[in-house]
Amino acid sequence: MSDKPVSAAIDGWYSLDHEQPHLIGAQCTVCGTYYFPKTISYCRNPGCDSSSFNELPLSREGKIWSYTNACYQPPEPFVADDPFVPYAIAAVELEREKMIVLGQVIKGVGVDELKVGQPVELALEALHEDDDTIKVTWKWRPQA
Amino acid sequence: MSNDIAILGVGMHPWGKWGKNFTEYGVHAARAALADAGIPWQDVGFVSGAATMRCGYPGYVAGATFAQALGWQGAQVNTSYAACASGSQALAAAQAKILSGECEVALVVGADTTPKGFLAPAKGYRPEDPDWLRFYLGITNPTYFALYARRRIDLYGDSEADFARVKIKNSEHGFTNPNARYKKKFTLDEVLNSAMVADPLRLLQICATSDGGAAMIVSSMDYAKRLGKTNPVKVAAVSTVTPTFASAVVEMPDIATDSAAAAGVEAHSFRAALPVKAYEQAGIGPEDVDVAEVYDLSSALELDWYEDLQFCPRGEAASLVREGVTRLGGRLPVNPSGGLACFGEAVPAQALAQVCELTWQLRGEAGDRQVSGAKVGITANQGLFGHGSSVIVKK
Incomplete structure (x- = not known):
């Protein structure tokens, strides 16, 4: 990897703490439903009319619900290495949040x-580079 | 009182990559459906189009586009967009108009012209759009199909060969279908040696995108009777329900599921909810079904549908394809048309194409792919953003 500065591929979705990164979610202050991404104005639980949320870190650890890989280069806006290198993808269940989050x-x-x-567990890794920065995203890493 | 409407006519433009304007396919299919119904275009009181998002403004207003191309004649018009369920939603609009007594006979039509390769999102930097975002992160449509397929392997002991058997079955079914795009019988070796796209799914187990058009003429039972059609194939149910919170299976194009953490909230499966509503509307159960057309976006997904349609308990679908239950000649043939495996997906036309096939099956007009004695058929499909459908037709 180059020594360009690092920035988030998607602003505000995860912390840039490389040791203990976490996804940034939201939780309804009334019913306790979690959200990722956190951009939410009205609770989606049909039994809850709240519009009040707390931002919070989501669980860093979870269990694989299912997994696959990408053997072919996806279309834009994906930015591929040249040559394209296949990568694995996991859908991960977070126990406390009772939700599944996808990621490479x-x-x-x-x-x-x-x-x-x-x-x-959650990790940060480069998604792609542009002229000035390395764009990092969240990825899942098997626990030792 | 009966909530049935009559299917007077059906028609399709063959699936392929023809490179023509989508309007041509739709008009071709509509004229075929009118001829099949034996009624003049001027008698149609409601035109219900399924929209395409890939063909510019005429695609967004597909109902009017088809009405103009067939010749403006003052019918009421509607356009529906519901991703892969667009055709069913257009059919539901016609069903409601007819059952309310506002119109007697309606044309339902959908058609698409598709680009090559992966379906890709609209351009620009748009992280607020989950469909844009997941492509940016490297998550394509086959990713989701593969996640479901992998779970079948790890949880139920399904094998890659089971998925290949679905493809082989469908390729045999569609072999003589004049409207199918791919007419080639595949062997187990050919399927299992095709390129891996999204492990465990290979190229020959993932559906392509196609051009195509499908149309139906539907009417009140009274109108059918006046035409002398005393026992037409009927639409008994059109289910287009949304998921129920918390939707617990990660679905295109989302990056995460709903959270089921709140008190009183349970996890729900969206796919399983679609036929439940259809069975309820039609007043019949899975044991009454003779034939089904299901959305085999991947070969493995067809097995999920067997369970969602309640043809067998969860986890046991592979045995139905292994034992030949769902092939022509079996107890409950699935995808006698050849399914998406032989068609490729023409989004706004596909849900209607499923109903066209069932209509031919129930009339006994399906030729080499006829399911003998079929009296009840069901469709199932699912697409982006909480859209899906299940339609029941009966004799």
Whole structure:
């Protein structure tokens, strides 16, 4: 990786703490429903009419609900390395939030090393680079 | 009183990559449906179009576009967009008009012209649009299909060969269908040796995008009777329900599911909810179904539908395809048309194409792919943004 400065590929969706990164979610102050992304104005629980939310870090750890990979380069707006390098993708269940969050799996980990139910944790890694910065995103990393 | 409406005529433009304007496919299909119904275009009182998002403004106002192309004649007009369920939603609009007594006979029509390759989002930097965002993060449509397929392998012990059996079955079914795009019988080796796209799904297990058009002429039962059609195939139910919070399966184009953390909130499966409403409307159950057309966006997804349609308990669908239950000649043939495996998806036309096929099946006009003695058929489909449908037709 180059020594360009690092910035978030999507502003405000995750902390840039490289040791212990976390997704930034929201929680309804009335019914307790969690949201990711946090951009929410009215609670979507049909039994709740709240419009009040607290921003909070989501669980950094979860279990794999399912997984796959991308063997072919996705279309724009995806920015691919040249040559394209396939990557794994995981859908991860967060126990406290009772929700599933998708994300790429860190580089170098293939589908052969994954299974349903496996514990993973959040990591930050480059999504792509532009002329000035390395754009990082959240990814899932199998726990040791 | 009966909530049935009559299907007087159906018609399609063959699926393919023809490169023509979508209007041509729609008009071709509409004229075929009118001829099949044996009624003049001027008798149609309501035109219900399914929109396409890829063909500019005429696509957004598809109902009017088709009405103009067929010749303005003063009918009431509607356009529906509901992603893959657009055709069913257009049919539901016609059903409501007819059952309310506002019109006697309606044309329902959808058509699309598609680009090559992956379906891609609109341009620009638009992180607030989940469909844009997931592509930016490298998550395509096959990603979602593959996540569902992988769960079947890890939870139920399904194999890649089971998914391939679905593709092989559908390729045999569609082989003689004049409206199908892909007419080739595949072998197990060919499917399992095709390129891996999104593990465990290979190229031959993921549906393509196609051009195509489908249309239906539907009417009140009274109107059908006056035409001398005493026992037409009927639409008994059109379900277009939304998911129920908390929707617990990660769905296109979302990056996360709903949270089921609040007290009193349970996790729900959207796909399973679609046929429940259809069965309820029609007053019949899964045991009454003779034939089904389901949305095999991937071969593995067809197996999920068997369970969502309650053809078997959760986790047991693979045994239906292994034992030949869902092939022509089996107890409950699924996708006798060849399904998306043989058609590729023409979004606004696809849900209608499913109903066209069931109409031919129930009339006994399906030729080499006829399901013998079929009296009740059901469709199932699902698309982006909480849209899906299930339609029941009966003799």
